[in-house]
Amino acid sequence: MTPHLPEIERPMENSEYWLGFDLGASKMMAVVFDSSFKVRGRRRKKTKGLEGRESVTARLVEVIRGALDEAEIDVSQLDGIGIGVPGPVDEERGIVREAANLGWKEVPLADLLENEFGRPVVVLNDVDAGVYGEYRFGAARGARTALGVFPGTGIGGGCVYDGEIIHGRSVSCMEIGHVQVRENGRLCGCGRRGCLETEASRLAISAEVAQAAYRGETPHLAASAGTELAKMRSGTLAKAIAAGDTVVEDIVRHAAQMLGIAVANVVLLMAPDVVVLGGGLVEEMTNLFVDTVTEVANQRVMASFVGSFRVVVAELGDDAGALGAAAWVQKTASRYAKSSL
Numbered sequence: 108m109t110p111h112l113p114e115i116e117r118p119m120e121n122s123e124y125w126l127g128f129d130l131g132a133s134k135m136m137a138v139v140f141d142s143s144f145k146v147r148g149r150r151r152k153k154t155k156g157l158e159g160r161e162s163v164t165a166r167l168v169e170v171i172r173g174a175l176d177e178a179e180i181d182v183s184q185l186d187g188i189g190i191g192v193p194g195p196v197d198e199e200r201g202i203v204r205e206a207a208n209l210g211w212k213e214v215p216l217a218d219l220l221e222n223e224f225g226r227p228v229v230v231l232n233d234v235d236a237g238v239y240g241e242y243r244f245g246a247a248r249g250a251r252t253a254l255g256v257f258p259g260t261g262i263g264g265g266c267v268y269d270g271e272i273i274h275g276r277s278v279s280c281m282e283i284g285h286v287q288v289r290e291n292g293r294l295c296g297c298g299r300r301g302c303l304e305t306e307a308s309r310l311a312i313s314a315e316v317a318q319a320a321y322r323g324e325t326p327h328l329a330a331s332a333g334t335e336l337a338k339m340r341s342g343t344l345a346k347a348i349a350a351g352d353t354v355v356e357d358i359v360r361h362a363a364q365m366l367g368i369a370v371a372n373v374v375l376l377m378a379p380d381v382v383v384l385g386g387g388l389v390e391e392m393t394n395l396f397v398d399t400v401t402e403v404a405n406q407r408v409m410a411s412f413v414g415s416f417r418v419v420v421a422e423l424g425d426d427a428g429a430l431g432a433a434a435w436v437q438k439t440a441s442r443y444a445k446s447s448l
């Protein structure tokens with residue numbers, strides 16, 4: 108006989124599993140993490156937003172089940188699901204307020220998924236998830252205030268202050284892509300005109316580069332992409348600049364300057380100590396973006412703010428959103444479970 112038998116004889120189940128979901132406009136990904144945030148299972152699919160909400164949510168459920176299968180765990184072992192979505196959300200009620208690229212408005216996504224899986228679900232903005240991922244595991248570790256700016260098809264922003272994602276009572280925030288920078292500017296995906304996104308996103312850059320290509324001003328780019336907008340990906344633009352297309356470089360630099368002005372405005376409001384830049388454009392043209400944003404932002408702030416922030420490049424790549432969403436639900440699931448009692 109063992110003299111000191113533990114009270115509970117069955118082995119303690121002390122493993123945790125968290126699922127992080129990154130719902131993008133073109134693709135979706137679910138990743139199952141264990142308690143030390145090692146990847147245990149992963150599944151991807153195209154989003155196909157045009158097929159409608161029912162179809163997207165059905166695919167979403169399928170992708171979650173696929174990731175659980177790959178991780179070889181049952182849904183009952185899952186401690187929570189964190190899902191980042193492309194648009195403003197009401198985190199406390201788990202509602203997607205609007206997601207223009209998916210055609211969603213006021214979608215009760217947390218309820219839909221809780222009914223399906225019976226596990227706690229936290230809905231957050233996808234860029235907030237990415238910035239939180241960088242704060243927990245990547246380029247913004249240890250920051251007091253981390254601002255993230257991710258220029259891509261649009262321009263996403265997010266902010267983590269003292270370990271918390273900053274958001275409003277009924278809507279997420281830091282929509283830096285939609286701050287107004289030009290009166291009566293170009294029409295934006297959000298339905299308004301002159302947003303930063305219409306001046307400095309990859310789509311805005313590509314549109315301008317396509318016009319320059321049409322005018323015959325981009326010999327190197329024309330050889331690889333012609334004048335076709337869809338072929339002007341970040342890598343193509345980077346190669347054209349490296350080959351000597353100065354017009355392309357001017358267009359990209361102008362976009363980076365616009366980002367720098369926007370960052371300066373946020374620095375004055377929030378005093379971030381770390382500014383994380385991410386996304387395909389930044390990955391392909393790191394020095395151009397980091398140097399330009401650092402220089403322009405420092406030129407545009409009051410003296411006390413000069414040099415008060417570091418501009419760094421995101422480290423986690425495509426996994427940032429899923430990692431951040433999983434880490435955020437780990438941090439907040441109990442908070443919401445308590446508040447709903």
Ligand SMILES: [Zn+2]
Nearest residue numbers: 285295297302
């Ligand atoms: Zn807009």
